[in-house]
Amino acid sequence: MPNQSTSRPLASIFHLVANLQPSLRAYSALAGGFLALFTTVGFLNAYGVFQAYYQSDLLREQSASAISWIGSVSVFLLYLGSGLAGPLLDRFGPTRLLCVGSAALLVAVFAASWCSQYWQLFLAQGVLLGLGMSLVFCTPLGVVMRHMPRRRGLAVGVTIGGASIGGVVWPVLLQRLLVEHQVGFAWSMRVVGFVMVPLLGVVCLTVVEPRTKPVTGESLSAPGGGSQGAETDAPSLDSGAEDGMTGAKETGTKPPAGRPKMDFSVLRKPTYILLCVGLAIAFLGWFTPIFYISAYAVAMGQSSSTAFYLVAALNAASCFGRIVPGYLADKYGHYNILTISTLLSGVVGFTWTAAVSLGGLIAWALAYGFVSGAVVSLQAACAGKVAPHRSQGTAVGFMMACVSVSALIGTPISGQILSHSGYLSLSIWTGTTLVVGAAVVGTARLLESKSVTVAF
Numbered sequence: 001m002p003n004q005s006t007s008r009p010l011a012s013i014f015h016l017v018a019n020l021q022p023s024l025r026a027y028s029a030l031a032g033g034f035l036a037l038f039t040t041v042g043f044l045n046a047y048g049v050f051q052a053y054y055q056s057d058l059l060r061e062q063s064a065s066a067i068s069w070i071g072s073v074s075v076f077l078l079y080l081g082s083g084l085a086g087p088l089l090d091r092f093g094p095t096r097l098l099c100v101g102s103a104a105l106l107v108a109v110f111a112a113s114w115c116s117q118y119w120q121l122f123l124a125q126g127v128l129l130g131l132g133m134s135l136v137f138c139t140p141l142g143v144v145m146r147h148m149p150r151r152r153g154l155a156v157g158v159t160i161g162g163a164s165i166g167g168v169v170w171p172v173l174l175q176r177l178l179v180e181h182q183v184g185f186a187w188s189m190r191v192v193g194f195v196m197v198p199l200l201g202v203v204c205l206t207v208v209e210p211r212t213k214p215v216t217g218e219s220l221s222a223p224g225g226g227s228q229g230a231e232t233d234a235p236s237l238d239s240g241a242e243d244g245m246t247g248a249k250e251t252g253t254k255p256p257a258g259r260p261k262m263d264f265s266v267l268r269k270p271t272y273i274l275l276c277v278g279l280a281i282a283f284l285g286w287f288t289p290i291f292y293i294s295a296y297a298v299a300m301g302q303s304s305s306t307a308f309y310l311v312a313a314l315n316a317a318s319c320f321g322r323i324v325p326g327y328l329a330d331k332y333g334h335y336n337i338l339t340i341s342t343l344l345s346g347v348v349g350f351t352w353t354a355a356v357s358l359g360g361l362i363a364w365a366l367a368y369g370f371v372s373g374a375v376v377s378l379q380a381a382c383a384g385k386v387a388p389h390r391s392q393g394t395a396v397g398f399m400m401a402c403v404s405v406s407a408l409i410g411t412p413i414s415g416q417i418l419s420h421s422g423y424l425s426l427s428i429w430t431g432t433t434l435v436v437g438a439a440v441v442g443t444a445r446l447l448e449s450k451s452v453t454v455a456f
Contacts, residue, residue: 025208026147030155032206033140034162035199036098040105040133041376042166043192044078045290045318047071048311049171050125052294052304053178058185062118065415068291070122072411074130075287079404081134086142086397094139094207101135102200106193108132113189136200138400140207141380142393147210150330157326160377164322164369167290167315175308266387266395274444275335275386276402279379282342282437283406285349285430286375288414289368290314296352296423297361306358313362314369321373326381329374333456334381335445339438341374346434348372352427375434379403382441385456 047070054060054067088097108129115121140159148155170192177188266272293314297307321341329337348368355364380396387395410433418426448456 025211028206029140029143029147029208030158032203033144033159034165036136036140036203036207037160037162038166038169039162039196039199039203040078040137040166041160041163042315043170043196044071044075044133045163045167045315046170046174046311047074048291048294049174049178049308051291052298052307053174053185054121055295056304058116059118059121063415063419064295065412065419066118068411068415070126071291072287072408073122073126074133075411076404076408077127077130078133078137079400079407081131082138082397083401083404084397085135085138086393086395086400089139089142089393089397090391093209094143095204097135097139098200098204098207101132101139102204104128104132105136106132106196106200109189109193109196113186113193136203138393138397140203141396142384143207143209145380145384145392145396154323154326154330156381157323157329157374157377160380161319161323163376164315164319164373167318168312171308171311171315175305179305179308266383266391267398269386271444271447272383272386272395272399274440274447275379275382276399278342278437278440278442278444279375279399280402280406280437281440282345282375282434283403284410284413284437285433286345286372287407287411288426288430289349289352289365289372291411292414292418292426293361293365299423300356300361302358302361310361310365314365317366317369318373318376321370322377325374326377329378329381333445333454334378334385335441335448335456336452337374338378338382339442339445341371341378342434342438342441344371345375346431346436346438348431349434350427350431352430353424372434 051064051067051071054062054070055064059067085097085101108124111128112121112124115124141156144155144159173192173195174188177183177191178185183191290311293310294304294307297310298304325337325341345368348364348371352364352368355361379399383395383399384392414426414429417429445456446452448454
C-alpha cells in the first residue's frame with residue numbers, strides 16, 4: 001500500500017503531461033531537453049575546472065594527459081551510448097531511458113565524492129557518469145526534433161543551449177566551492193549531486209513524445225522546394241496549425257498496434273556517412289580548448305580563479321553560438337551553417353596562442369565559444385534532416401557513436417602534443433582537425449546540391 005500511495009501522485013503528473021495540448025507538449029519537451037543538456041553536456045563542459053584542479057591538487061602526481069582521460073572517457077561513453085539510446089528511443093520512447101540514465105548519473109556523481117585515487121575517479125566520473133549521461137543526452141534531442149520538424153535547427157539549438165548555460169553555471173559553482181569557500185572536493189561533488197536531483201526529475205516528467213503519429217509526408221513539400229527525407233515525413237504546425245511548433249493537429253487516429261520496427265536505411269546514405277566522418281575528424285580537436293584553456297591561462301601567468309572563469313566565458317558565448325546559428329540554419333540550410341561554423345572554429349583555433357594577456361584570453365574564449373557552438377547544436381539537426389521521421393533517433397544516435405571515438409582519443413592526443421611540443425602545436429592541431437572536418441561536411445552538403453546558394 002505505501003508504494004501504491006506514493007506512485008499515485010507521480011502517475012497523475014505523467015498523465016497530466018501526457019494530455020497537454022500539442023503546443024504545450026512541445027514546449028514541455030523543449031524545456032525538459034534544455035535542462036537535460038544543462039545537467040549532462042553542461043557539466044562535462046566544466047571539465048576544464050576539474051582538469052586544472054586535479055593537476056594542481058587532488059591528482060597532482062598524474063600527468064595532464066592521464067587526467068584528461070577521465071573527461072575523455074566520459075565524453076566518449078556519452079556519445080557512444082547515444083548510438084544505443086537512439087534506436088531504443090525509437091522503439092521504447094523517452095521515459096524509461098531518462099529514468100535509468102538519471103539514476104546512473106546521480107550514482108556516479110555521489111560516488112565520485114568518495115573518490116581520492118585516479119582509478120576510482122576514472123570509474124565514477126569517467127565510465128559511470130558517461131554511460132548515465134548518454135541516455136539523458138540523446139533522448140531529448142530525438143524527441144524535440146519530432147515535435148518541431150520544420151524548426152529543428154532552432155529547436156535543437158535552444159535545447160543544446162542548455163549545455164552552454166550549464167557550462168557557465170557549473171564552473172562558477174565549482175570554483176566557488178573548491179577555491180573560494182574551500183569546502184573540499186567531496187562536498188563539492190555532493191552539492192552538485194543535490195542540485196541535479198530536482199533538475200533530472202523535471203526532465204523525466206516533461207520530455208514526452210508527440211501525442212499522435214505523423215502521417216506519411218509524400219504529399220508535403222519540404223522547405224526550399226524538393227523532397228528532403230525527414231523534412232517531408234512529418235507534418236508541421238508551422239504551416240497553419242494551432243501552436244506553430246509541432247506535428248499536425250490531433251485527428252484522434254490511434255497509432256498502429258505493436259512497437260515500431262527499427263529502420264537503419266539512413267546509415268547507407270552517402271550524405272549521412274560523410275557527415276559522420278567530417279564530425280568525427282572535427283571532434284578530434286573541438287574539445288581541446290574546453291579542456292585546456294584554464295591550464296593555458298595559468299601557464300600565461302593568470303591565477304587559478306581567473307582561469308576557471310575562462311571556461312564559463314567560453315560556454316557563455318557558446319550559448320549564443322548554438323541558438324543564433326540554429327535560427328539561421330532553418331533559413332539558409334543546416335549543412336551550410338554547420339560547414340561555415342566548423343571552418344571558422346578552425347580559423348580561431350589557429351590563433352589560440354596569440355592570446356597572452358587577460359583581455360586577449362577573454363576575447364579568444366568568447367570568439368571560440370561563439371563560432372564553435374553550432375558544431376554541436378547542428379549535428380543532430382543535420383543527421384535528422386536526411387533521416388525518415390521514424391528513425392531520427394537512430395540517425396542521431398549512430399552519428400554520436402561515430403563522434404565518440406574522436407571524443408575518446410582527441411584530448412589525450414592533445415595532452416601528448418602539449419607535453420612534447422607545447423601550446424603552439426596544440427593550437428595547430430585544434431585548427432587543422434576543425435578545418436579538415438569542415439571540408440568533409442562541406443562535401444556532404446555538395447552531394448545534395450552543387451549550388452551553394454540552395455538552403456540545405
